[in-house]
Amino acid sequence: MDRRAWQTTVQRVAKSQARLRQLSTHTRTDPKYSEFFLTRLTKIIRHMSLNQQDLDPDSTTDVEDVADAEEELVKKCEEMWKDMEECQNKLSLTGTETLTDSNAQLSLLIMQVKCLTAELSQWQKETPEMIPLNEEILVTLGKEEFQKLRNDLELVLSTIQSNNEKLKEDLEREQKWLDEQQQILESLNVLQNELKQQVVTFSESRIFNELKTKMRDIKEFKEKLLVTLGEFLEDHFPLPDRNVKKKKKNVQESTAQLITLHEMLEILLNRLFGVPHDPYVKISDSFWPPYIELLLRNGIALRHPEDPTRIRLEAFHQ
Amino acid sequence: MSALRPLDKLPGLNTATILLVGTEDALLQQLADSMLKADCTSELKVHLARSLPLPCSVNRPRIDLIVFVVNLHSKLSLQSVEESLCHLDAAFFLGKVAFLATGAGRDSHCSIHRNTVVKLAHTYRSPLLFCDLEIEDFRAAMAQRLVRLLQICAGHVPGVSALNLLSLMRGSENPSLEDL
Numbered sequence: 001m002d003r004r005a006w007q008t009t010v011q012r013v014a015k016s017q018a019r020l021r022q023l024s025t026h027t028r029t030d031p032k033y034s035e036f037f038l039t040r041l042t043k044i045i046r047h048m049s050l051n052q053q054d055l056d057p058d059s060t061t062d063v064e065d066v067a068d069a070e071e072e073l074v075k076k077c078e079e080m081w082k083d084m085e086e087c088q089n090k091l092s093l094t095g096t097e098t099l100t101d102s103n104a105q106l107s108l109l110i111m112q113v114k115c116l117t118a119e120l121s122q123w124q125k126e127t128p129e130m131i132p133l134n135e136e137i138l139v140t141l142g143k144e145e146f147q148k149l150r151n152d153l154e155l156v157l158s159t160i161q162s163n164n165e166k167l168k169e170d171l172e173r174e175q176k177w178l179d180e181q182q183q184i185l186e187s188l189n190v191l192q193n194e195l196k197q198q199v200v201t202f203s204e205s206r207i208f209n210e211l212k213t214k215m216r217d218i219k220e221f222k223e224k225l226l227v228t229l230g231e232f233l234e235d236h237f238p239l240p241d242r243n244v245k246k247k248k249k250n251v252q253e254s255t256a257q258l259i260t261l262h263e264m265l266e267i268l269l270n271r272l273f274g275v276p277h278d279p280y281v282k283i284s285d286s287f288w289p290p291y292i293e294l295l296l297r298n299g300i301a302l303r304h305p306e307d308p309t310r311i312r313l314e315a316f317h318q
Numbered sequence: 319m320s321a322l323r324p325l326d327k328l329p330g331l332n333t334a335t336i337l338l339v340g341t342e343d344a345l346l347q348q349l350a351d352s353m354l355k356a357d358c359t360s361e362l363k364v365h366l367a368r369s370l371p372l373p374c375s376v377n378r379p380r381i382d383l384i385v386f387v388v389n390l391h392s393k394l395s396l397q398s399v400e401e402s403l404c405h406l407d408a409a410f411f412l413g414k415v416a417f418l419a420t421g422a423g424r425d426s427h428c429s430i431h432r433n434t435v436v437k438l439a440h441t442y443r444s445p446l447l448f449c450d451l452e453i454e455d456f457r458a459a460m461a462q463r464l465v466r467l468l469q470i471c472a473g474h475v476p477g478v479s480a481l482n483l484l485s486l487m488r489g490s491e492n493p494s495l496e497d498l
Binding site: 091096097105111115 | 479
């Protein structure tokens with residue numbers, strides 16, 4: 001089929017399509033299946049003539065076949081044309097009718113009922129039209145179908161590919177992230193080990209320092225205590241020399257130089273800590289007897305169980 | 319000037335034509351652009367008009383769907399649409415007319431109550447769509463919807479007619495509308 005013949009075919013098909021629309025409108029319903037059908041026929045004819053151009057010029061039988069098939073289709077279109085011509089006449093007779101607000105709803109509803117009933121009866125009467133089962137037509141249809149399928153599949157393929165790429169990128173990014181995290185973990189581990197050792201040495205020296213300061217504090221405290229005790233003793237237990245001398249002179253001929261309570265306690269303390277296995281001190285004349293009595297009565301000092309001339313300090317620290 | 323009739327002309331091959339009627343030229347133009355961008359197997363033609371009737375001297379294709387765009391911010395747009403409705407053949411209302419109300423999003427700017435348009439659509443037994451055409455995403459979605467509607471009205475979808483669709487859409491209508 002040459003180009004001019006093809007053009008006339010297309011024109012004929014277009015005309016028949018237009019008439020087909022008119023055909024279906026005689027019930028004032030829309031063209032439905034048949035119009036779709038005719039559009040499809042047009043497409044098939046177009047495909048077939050395209051195929052024909054691709055064909056090998058030697059294979060004349062194919063060309064003849066295709067021409068036959070096309071002839072058949074065109075014939076079908078011609079049949080529709082005749083039907084439509086009738087309907088066209090009928091349609092041109094119907095007049096127009098406009099609506100006003102007041103009558104709109106009722107008349108529209110009535111029209112709808114009529115049209116829906118007409119449509120229903122048309123659907124019931126109608127038998128689906130078949131595309132002639134010529135081999136060529138089937139081949140063309142199949143090709144069309146395959147083409148569609150191929151397009152769809154290509155679309156799916158490209159979508160999946162892009163998806164894959166995206167996933168790959170994601171994976172790479174995640175991998176990178178993981179590596180980074182591992183590196184961080186490693187360096188943190190190293191840091192932790194270093195710190196551990198540092199902590200050990202550091203804590204030893206710290207404890208040492210702590211102890212030192214504690215010791216110093218305690219020493220200071222002890223010093224303070226001693227000073228306070230000395231002051232206390234000086235204030236409250238002075239030497240009896242001057243006041244008591246006159247009274248005592250007649251009672252007791254004490255020639256020895258008396259020592260303070262402070263000094264007595266010092267001697268006792270030094271003995272207790274210096275010679276712990278034998279803490280007893282011999283009572284000398286320089287010890288003022290009332291003070292000895294004071295110490296003994298208050299349980300600060302103890303007399304030797306066998307030798308009454310010796311006393312020792314009570315071991316408060318034990 | 320005669321009334322516009324559906325199916326008054328021969329259809330073009332695989333062509334669907336929509337007529338947008340409204341006073342908001344810029345919005346109509348944007349909506350038309352969005353529709354032409356939409357993915358569609360049929361060949362789309364979009365015609366714009368401020369009001370009906372259309373001048374009869376112009377040679378135009380058969381019109382498959384008419385959408386009346388009402389801007390809720392302007393009383394003029396509603397008035398113009400109401401006047402235009404008188405110039406349509408009754409057969410158009412069998413599924414080939416839709417009302418589109420825009421601007422409902424900004425309630426404070428509205429000079430027309432929503433119920434007024436709902437009533438109008440109900441009187442003419444036609445679907446009413448709401449969409450803020452000024453927002454691009456909404457407009458694109460509405461364009462997609464109108465394209466599907468147009469394909470059905472033009473008979474490019476086998477098995478479904480405009481009237482068929484209309485009765486389907488009626489099913490989802492608010493039952494309280496019957497009381498209006």
